[in-house]
Amino acid sequence: MSVVLDLQSVTVRRGPKTILDEVTWRVEDGQRWVLLGANGAGKTTLLQVAAGRMHPSSGSAGVLGERLGAVDVFELRPRVGVASAALADAISPAETVRDVVLTAAYGMTGRWRERYEEVDHERAQALLDVFGVGALADRRFGTLSEGERKRTQIARALMADPELLLLDEPAAGLDLGGREELVGALTELAHDHRSPVLVLVTHHVEEIPPGFTHALLLRDGKVQAAGPLGEVLTAESLSVTFGTALEVEHRDGRWSARAQVR
Numbered sequence: 001m002s003v004v005l006d007l008q009s010v011t012v013r014r015g016p017k018t019i020l021d022e023v024t025w026r027v028e029d030g031q032r033w034v035l036l037g038a039n040g041a042g043k044t045t046l047l048q049v050a051a052g053r054m055h056p057s058s059g060s061a062g063v064l065g066e067r068l069g070a071v072d073v074f075e076l077r078p079r080v081g082v083a084s085a086a087l088a089d090a091i092s093p094a095e096t097v098r099d100v101v102l103t104a105a106y107g108m109t110g111r112w113r114e115r116y117e118e119v120d121h122e123r124a125q126a127l128l129d130v131f132g133v134g135a136l137a138d139r140r141f142g143t144l145s146e147g148e149r150k151r152t153q154i155a156r157a158l159m160a161d162p163e164l165l166l167l168d169e170p171a172a173g174l175d176l177g178g179r180e181e182l183v184g185a186l187t188e189l190a191h192d193h194r195s196p197v198l199v200l201v202t203h204h205v206e207e208i209p210p211g212f213t214h215a216l217l218l219r220d221g222k223v224q225a226a227g228p229l230g231e232v233l234t235a236e237s238l239s240v241t242f243g244t245a246l247e248v249e250h251r252d253g254r255w256s257a258r259a260q261v262r
């Protein structure tokens with residue numbers, strides 16, 4: 001089984017602050033990970049290392065068989081799909097939904113004279129269809145609802161056929177219906193053996209799609225627990241991770257958590 005992420009004692013410091021503290025994390029082909037932690041725990045920073053967009057201050061980071069610091073990151077980055085609020089902000093609201101996805105074939109935002117093959121158009125439309133926004137292909141990105149925008153972004157992140165897909169809080173800001181639609185789409189993605197390795201960042205266990213296999217819990221930049229979902233998502237470890245006494249339930253493939261009733 002090939003190793004997709006191989007982080008050994010990864011530490012990221014900014015000034016006096018240690019954002020990631022000796023993080024060791026191994027992700028293998030076929031796995032679907034959820035990354036959980038409170039605000040400021042270091043989740044987005046860890047994703048940036050995994051995307052080859054940030055180098056550790058110390059430790060070593062292997063991404064898709066390449067070692068950060070010893071590889072041309074401009075060759076590595078297109079192999080990793082990312083959907084995040086920061087990347088969404090870079091998309092022009094005037095761009096059509098079709099172009100938002102299509103331009104990712106060449107790692108761009110904004111259409112600029114480049115010519116696309118018929119096969120690119122077909123792939124973009126197929127991805128929009130998978131995420132239930134195919135009928136909106138001619139609309140401007142800026143006119144979409146938050147949920148439609150999130151699903152378009154994931155279609156965009158998949159367009160270049162990445163080997164690793166990193167999703168940073170894809171359900172943030174969605175209403176209950178929108179969240180459940182997104183969880184449904186991600187469940188299908190998780191179960192499809194053709195999908196890339198998935199890493200999903202969230203604050204809420206309710207957003208974990210069935211089909212996800214592993215979890216990493218991060219607290220104050222340190223790994224609190226990591227491993228198969230059923231072993232890691234215990235009341236005890238989640239309570240430590242979020243700093244509050246929690247009860248956890250797992251039913252019909254979905255997780256939920258709430259404060260312990262005294």
Ligand SMILES: Nc1ncnc2c1ncn2[C@@H]1O[C@H](COP(=O)(O)OP(=O)(O)OP(=O)(O)O)[C@@H](O)[C@H]1O
Nearest residue numbers: 014015017019037038039040041042043044045046
């Ligand atoms: N360049 C920087 N300089 C100093 N501190 C930083 C820098 N970047 C991030 N931090 C801090 O590092 C911590 C971790 O940030 P990060 O965004 O990785 O956390 P997160 O777990 O994704 O948080 P959230 O759930 O709130 O999005 C935060 O306290 C943040 O303020």
